[in-house]
Amino acid sequence: MEQRHLGRTGLRVSRIGLGTLTWGRDTDEHDAAEQLKTFWDAGGTLVDTADVYGGGEAEHLLGRLVDSLVPREDLVIATKAGSVPDPYRRFDGSRGHLLAALDASLERLGTDYVDLWQIHAFDTVTPLEETMQAMDLAVSSGRVRYAGVSNFSGWQLAKAATWQLASPGVRTRLASTQMEYSLLQRGVEREVLPAALDLGVGLLPSSPLGRGVLTGKYRTGTPSDSRGASEVLAPFVEPYLDDAASRIVDAVATAADGLATTALHVALAWVRDRPGVVAPVVGARNAQQLTEALSVETLSLPDEICQALDDVSAPVHRYPDQDWSTL
Structure with missing residues (x-):
């Protein structure tokens, strides 16, 4: 797999x-092991988790498998x-909470460092300079190699990245920002992505398949084994089952x-190759689903398909996002 x-x-x-969002909750150790081995065999390296996924069990699982x-x-x-x-x-971005959370993550993961440590969301109460x-401190201590943020708005990302620079x-220079980004959710293009491109911060899209909707599995109903049928995850999927989303899903199916x-391949290739994107983060139910997603490696969409x-x-971006010099 190509490295970026x-x-x-x-x-x-x-x-x-x-x-690994569902690891330790919907994904047991056997399925997690199969996914990790499949990913590694395909040349994958980036494994994304969080201290709150599965109440910490996702990190435990990953640590046992590494x-x-x-x-x-x-x-x-x-x-x-x-979080x-x-x-x-x-959200708690205080120095005390973050450093204690890092130590707990390292213990669960069974490692003395993480390659990328991300602030899960912006804390409006704690001064940003304390969070940074x-x-x-985490990087200088050797417990963290690179650092990033997640779910920061455009101005929050720009403020944090500029402070660090x-x-x-x-x-520590911000390496990344993780945000939801797909054909069904292009809100990051308004301010977050321009800020990331300008400041040299890589984008890691979460939910690149529109919470599973872009695969087309919900076009004729809700499959019983899907996240949309899960009591926990149904509210996560439901916002993308409206008429506007259906038109986009139909277009993706036509392109496919x-x-x-x-x-799946069309939707994933589209977001993977967007400017500023480094690596979409894919969550799969099992190794078979993951294998299908990883087989997108050889696909590049033609320019006319991308344009369509x-x-x-296309999201509606008006003032002040329009380029007024062209009007």
Whole structure:
């Protein structure tokens, strides 16, 4: 699998990442092991998790599988910290919480460092410089090799990345931002992606298949074994089952028919090759699903197909996003 640099750093990652959101909850150790081995055999390196996935069990699972199944040095392990199970405060970017969360993640993962540590979301209560200082301390201690953020808006990303760049060699450059991005969710193109491109931050798209909807599996109903039929994940899928999404899914299916491939491949290739994108993070139910996704490696969409998909899924960007010099 092709390797790409993560942002303006020396870290290289596979251009498809393996997500572990359901590990320890819907994905048991047997299925997780099959997925990890399949991913590694295909040349995949980037494995994305978080301290809250499965209540910490996703990290436990990954830690048990590393070395016993896949050499640690062959993986780029990315995890996150900052989400908290508190209804009154969903995110905690304080130095104390983040560094304690990192230590707990390392223990669950059974490793003394993570390759990429991401702040899970912006904390509106904690001063940003305190959050960034925790990141710098984690890197300087050797527990973290590279750092990034997740779910930051455009101005939040720009503020954080610029703060870090203000003292090169002292503060840690942001390597990445992880955001939802697909043909069904192109909101990052408004401000986040331009900021990332300008500041040399690589984008790691989550839910690149539109929470599974872009595969076409929901065109005639909700399959009983799908996330849309899951009590936990149905609310996650439901927003993308409206008429607007259906038109985009139909266009993807038409493109797939014309290229003699699958809707999954078309949707994944589209987001994988967007400007600024480094590696879409794919979550699969089993190794068979993952194998299908990874087989997109040889597909590049023709320009006319990309343009047609761009047109049918184009978000409405008006003032102040229009290029007024062309009007």
